Amino acid sequence: MNECLEIQGPCTLNGTVRVSGAKNAALPMLIASFLTEDECVFSNVPSISDVLILSNLQKSFGGESYYNEKEGIFRVCMKNINSVSASYTLVKALRASFWLMGPLLARKREAKIALPGGDKIGTRAVDMHLDAFKKMGATISLEHGIVHAIAEDGLKPQEISFYFPSVGATHQVLMAGALTEGETVINNPAKEPEVIALANMLCNMGAEIEGAGTERIVIHGKSRLRGTTEEIIGDRIEAGTYIVSGALCGEKVRVEGFKTEYLGNFLEILREIGVNFKAGDDFVEVYKSTSLKPVHIQTAPFPGFATDLHPALAVLLFMLNGTSTIKETVYDSRFAYVSEIVRMGGEAMTRNNSEASTKRDLTNLTQGLYDNTVSITGPCNLMGTSVEAHDVRCGAALVLAGLVANGLTRIYEPEHIKRAYLNIDKKLESLGANVYFKDNSYEDFNFVGC
């Protein structure tokens, strides 16, 4: 079915919205179920396509996986793992499947996983994952696009230092270290709330882990881990997106279902812009804001400004008076939303400084991996038109732009949005927006040229 998401703008939002369980917490935690023969049970699991793919992945490895989508309850038992291979099709459908390497190496001493390529937001290297496993004693070879990792005598605990706090590499070493007897240390790990959630789960399974959320994680791994029952934390990126919707066109929008501390410095940035809001431990209430000011900000690992909120916040910058800049330091290509919003009437310019990526050679990068900047000049009078959601966060930004644009915005490729924003149509509708998924085809496009 050719589907699109339609928004009739401009909208005025009013009411309360509850965010779902975090995709980025659910995925590593569901993968960590590969570390034990016992059953693991999860609640508050969002019914999004990535979770459904992961459930199928567990079944394809011989697991018993039951997902009650309505209740958000996920039960899985990976007692019998009958394969060590994840195909390119799988890794392409769900990048996070690459994180199976850690659990498989620790439990089965072998993993054959397709090397994920880059995607629309960047090259997305995995060198730190592989270097960590090499240091822990695995032999790694690349065979026809498949990474073949073998640890014949089992993984060995080690001290691992990352040159950049990669979320995925931290998840991998946390999982592998938890099922490797002895002390594994991670220096400069990612500090994201989802990393802390995974570390808490591994502790509940029997590992001893100190320092999650700090500069140094110490894992006392065990030879066997037990099953656990976990609740997935609320989605901070979804929360941030609804908070921006309130700042853009809310009378009063209350966002609940997450801990405010998960937002890192996001609320400080909103305060600097002049957004009128009130925050408690587990909610943010945003009110209509006038006289907003431009900002000059950059994305950074947690607790810095989350790269996954960059496109959403940019929409607010299109609407205020003056020129703002966002420097993207985590990904080399996060600007797909810019040209789409320019088509809606936005004014923006991007600058790519590719030399910055050579900083990769340095250890403990402080400036981020990349130095790519967008300048946004507002206020813009956005007009609804047909646009394309090139990736999940680009899609979220286009939804926000559609809420403030005059007329009908039609977002193609909305499956990207569905990967992370559960029931976005119903949630926005409950706030008073006119948003709906519609069966459609590309018939209104005139394809010209090649």
Ligand code: UD1
């Ligand atoms: C996770 C999140 C993603 C988020 C990102 C950064 C999930 C499912 N995805 O992705 O939504 O945007 O964290 O907060 O949780 N890098 C290297 N070498 C490595 C590993 C990473 O150079 O070995 C680079 C990547 O190319 C990228 C940057 O580091 O430019 C961030 O990557 P990483 O933190 O690993 O992100 P993911 O875990 O893929």
